[in-house]
Amino acid sequence: MRAFLFPGQGSQAVGMGADLAAASPHARAVFEEVDDALGQKLARIMAEGPADDLTLTENAQPAIMANAIATLRVLEQEGGIRLAEKTDFVAGHSLGEYSALCAAQAFDLSTTARLLKLRGQAMQAAVPVGAGAMAALLGADFALAEAICADAAQGQVCQAANDNGGGQVVISGDKAAVERAMALSKERGVKRAIPLPVSAPFHCALMQPAADAMATALAAAEVRAPLVAVYANVTAAPASDPDTIRDLLVRQVTGTVRWRESVEAMWAAGVTDYVEFGAKVLGPMVKRIAPDANVMSVVTMNDIEALAAAL
Template identity: 40%
Template sequence: MKAYVFPGQGAQFPGMGKDLYENSPLAKELFDKANEILGFSITDIMFEGTADDLKQTKVTQPAIFLHSVILAKTLDDFKPDMVAGHSLGEFSALVANGTLNFEDGLKLVSQRAMAMQKACEVEPSTMAAIVGLEDAIVEEVCNAIDEVVVAANYNCPGQLVISGSIAGIDKACELLTEKGAKRALKLPVGGAFHSPLMEPAREELAAAIKATNFNQPACPVYQNVNAQPVSDPETIQENLIAQLTAPVKWTQTVQNMLAGGATSFTEIGPGKVLQGLIKKVDRQAETAGVNSFEG
């Protein structure tokens, strides 16, 4: 069974999508439509902008979404048996399996980016990658700290990203290093994604998601919040709303996709991060990537 996976924030690169725009009439049409929907020329920033230009929140999330979704739409043999996406990538996955149409997916991603930006401005917060410790030890240390600090991304065995207040993350990094973490590295992100500090964004996005039409998908999506295959549109909506303040269970998602019969994983969109994480979950897993126009 063919599994397709879609990357999240951090995978962007200058020039992303330009080859698609220049070589595929369908891609050009969709990119032009995206500029109209967003009310600014995101293609100018994607194709000609610097890495710093691409880091703007209002740009990053729609840019990665567009690159992934438009790539998928230009593939001749795109027939997924199951899909999943890492954080933001879940929106790409939901367009890929037909749950959301292109326009609605892009609008929700844009609203999500703005809502997250606002939540980040309310309270300074951050995230850190913890490498080389068991999940249970990281969870235990986070729970013992008298600040907001939680497990946010279960990326692969031995790699867990934590999220919370700046004081909470600093304290956690210090304690986890003492516990033997190989690395406790603060990440260059705008805020504490997938933590209770995103509650204002979750509330704002909930209204937008509930007002959007979710269709019956062509295949199940394995969702971040529970790592389970879901095909019911209402359940998909609820899980998508919960995603902003809940951890991304990527390790468990890959394990469950393999248990569900996945024989190959294809990452669609910028970068190769997910292929690497999948290999760390199961060295035998067959992985491939599509990050440029294939014709």
């Protein structure tokens, strides 16, 4: 069995998608449709920068999605591949869940781009700059990270935001609480606690205003049953019902990205092959969680041709 995977924020880089657009009209069509949907030249920012503009959450989220979907679209159109025939599940990390749903045709491309633009804006606006923070705890399992967060909160918000597996858990919340958690981590035997250069504390209760904004937007958006089920971040379980998908995406804004559990659940369901589109971020994570998995990251035209041949 096989799963197609889609990366999250942090995988953006100036130049992303440029070679693909130069090589394939199908990739260019994706970038043009996203530009039209957003009313901006996002493809130019992706190709040329500046990096500060691309890193803005409201740009990074639709850009990462567009790059991943362009890669998939080239595979489908030039490789003659039908997603529903070649994969059993889709999954994405945080914003990548939207890319996964777009890949499985639950959302059309323009809708996905607009939702992610709004999601980025709403997440950025939810918390004043500097009031929140995130940190990566390396060498901590999820239970230890949760215990550290509980002890560090002291009436503030401090939550495990991303359970990435392989002993990496990202925490999020009020800046002072996250700093307390980092200090506690050293006492509790965590190998390293690294502050992350993020603009907002994602996937914690401070994001509730953004969750409310997404609930309104998703209620008005057309959501179709996906061609294959999506493993949802907040449940680490497959979902196919459109109303359920809406609810899960709203909960995802403030909830933990349960990536380790998602991969473990896919592996337990019989998924042995994992293909990441648009970056080389999730592949290494999967190998740390399921060392015997077959992993492939697809970024370039050569990668796409190799995948088409393998499928």
